[in-house]
Amino acid sequence: MSRIVKEYKKIKKVLEGHGEAFENLIVQLAPVNEYDLLSWKATIRGPSDTPYNGFSIGLTIKIPSDYPISPPMVKFEPYKMPHCNVNFQTGEICLDILTRQHWSPAWDLLHVLKAIEQLLQEPVPESPLNVDIANILKEGDRTAYTGLVRYYFCGGT
Amino acid sequence: MSNYQEEHGIQDDAVSRTATDDNEATRQDIRTQLREIFRLYSSDEDHQEDNTTLLELLSQLIPESLQEEWLEQLDQHDKKGCPESFIDSLPRVSKRNLSSTSACSICFSVFLEDDYPLVVELPHCDHRFDLECISIWLSKSTTCPLCRDDVMSHKVKIDSSKAELEEDWGMYG
Structure with a gap:
């Protein structure tokens, strides 16, 4: 049985179980349709004590055919994500564990979402995909950061 | 006929010194240089044709076993993986040493779900995987x-005496 099928079963179990470590993070993590486990969508909660707190954030996940030898391809979609390590136009995420070089086949989609949560909590302005937000963070202007994120989430374009 | 030293008025102690250390050092040096040249010309695809003669010349100078070793290093450099010989040499874990719950972290399958599990252990860190799964990863x-853990940084110790002993137990035990 292929690895992604096993993961799907595990994810279902984890999301049904209460009091799990993922309850605060994951709203939804499921394949787009049950017959194609290579295309997934996820919704996560913006972590508390970040400007994303209170917002739901959408992600799409593509599973490569040689998964888990190659990492999954994860993007912020369909909504634009204001974050210094996310390309605002494409949703592409700059996260080391999602690169071929740093990925490990022992990780699964739940690990990936955890790592993304951590990226929201600890942005890395030193390697930015969104220079404007990186500059605000480098200046240490939390108010501007929070204001900008809220502006986008509340319908700004 | 005068030699090089005499012609240039050099008094070279090294010539008179027949210490094997010196010889060994020079050999090492030449070997390193040859390996560099070999690597340079073997990997340079743009000038492959010009290199054929040079490679042939080199091939005559370098023992075949060494050439194979160097070529393997080249391959490894390109693929960023482990050589096949390393993967083949990974020690197998016998079925009776597997617990009923332990699973391969790559395919997530419990080892003992397979009646004939082919499980190997990595050197040093002792983490276990299905051979099929880990060999794809390590390539x-x-x-x-x-x-x-960088698995290539440790030499695999093959304890043949123990392996033979275990086989005997299987036969007579």
């Missing part, structure tokens, strides 16, 4: 999926 990487 592209040199790290343990679980602990990131």
Whole structure:
């Protein structure tokens, strides 16, 4: 049985179980349709004590055919994500564990979402995909950061 | 006929010194240089044709076993994975040493779900995987999926005496 099928079963179990470590993070993590486990969508909660707190954030996940030898391809979609390590136009995420070089086949989609949560909590302005937000963070202007994120989430374009 | 030293008025002690240390050092040096040239010309695809003669010349100078070793290093460099010989040499874990719950961290399958599990152990960190799974991973990487240990940095010790002993137990035990 292929690895992604096993993961799907595990994810279902984890999301049904209460009091799990993922309850605060994951709203939804499921394949787009049950017959194609290579295309997934996820919704996560913006972590508390970040400007994303209170917002739901959408992600799409593509599973490569040689998964888990190659990492999954994860993007912020369909909504634009204001974050210094996310390309605002494409949703592409700059996260080391999602690169071929740093990925490990022992990780699964739940690990990936955890790592993304951590990226929201600890942005890395030193390697930015969104220079404007990186500059605000480098200046240490939390108010501007929070204001900008809220502006986008509340319908700004 | 005068030699090089005499012609240039050099008094070279090294010539008179027949210490084997010196010889060994020079040999090492030449070997390193040859390996560099070999690597340079073997990997340079743009000038492959010009290199054929040079490679042939080199091939005559370098023992075949060494050439194979160097070529393997080249391959490894390109693929960033472990050589096949390394993967083949990984020690197998026998079925009776597997617990009923332990699973392969790559395919997530419990080892003992398979009646004839082919499980191997990585050197040093001792993490276990299905041979089938880990060999695909190690052909592209040199790290343990679980602990990131660089598996190639440790020499695999093959304890043949123990292996033979275990076989005997199977036969007569």
